[in-house]
Amino acid sequence: MKFRLTKSREMILNLLNNKQKPLNAEMIYELLDEKIYLSTVYRNLELFLENNLVSRLFINNTAYYYINKTDHKHFMVCLGCHDMFEIPCSHFDEGLLGDHQDFKISSHELTVYGYCSSCQL
Numbered sequence: 663m664k665f666r667l668t669k670s671r672e673m674i675l676n677l678l679n680n681k682q683k684p685l686n687a688e689m690i691y692e693l694l695d696e697k698i699y700l701s702t703v704y705r706n707l708e709l710f711l712e713n714n715l716v717s718r719l720f721i722n723n724t725a726y727y728y729i730n731k732t733d734h735k736h737f738m739v740c741l742g743c744h745d746m747f748e749i750p751c752s753h754f755d756e757g758l759l760g761d762h763q764d765f766k767i768s769s770h771e772l773t774v775y776g777y778c779s780s781c782q783l
């Protein structure tokens with residue numbers, strides 16, 4: 663790890679670890695027991711992303727972060743109610759590479775956006 667695990671960083675990582683769903687900076691800010699600056703939350707999330715500790719997805723241009731684990735998951739995001747549903751990573755199929763099977767994947771991102779059954783009219 664390139665950075666020092668300060669108290670605030672530890673609190674944010676613990677929070678992300680305990681939550682089963684991606685959180686945005688303001689949600690993290692509200693959920694933290696000890697108050698730290700919102701700007702600190704943003705800065706630390708960027709740092710976690712650079713260090714590959716978290717992954718990021720976007721809903722309406724807002725960044726949500728979730729912790730990276732070896733058996734990591736992806737999410738389907740409802741654009742109506744913003745609920746999120748886990749997709750196991752096994753759904754990321756190397757068949758997606760098509761004509762580029764010689765492409766060496768070092769990391770990947772996958773988020774599916776749409777509407778859940780209760781948000782479909």
Ligand SMILES: [Zn+2]
Binds near residue numbers: 740742744779
């Ligand atoms: Zn929905």
Ligand SMILES: [Zn+2]
Binds near residue numbers: 754
């Ligand atoms: Zn994956």
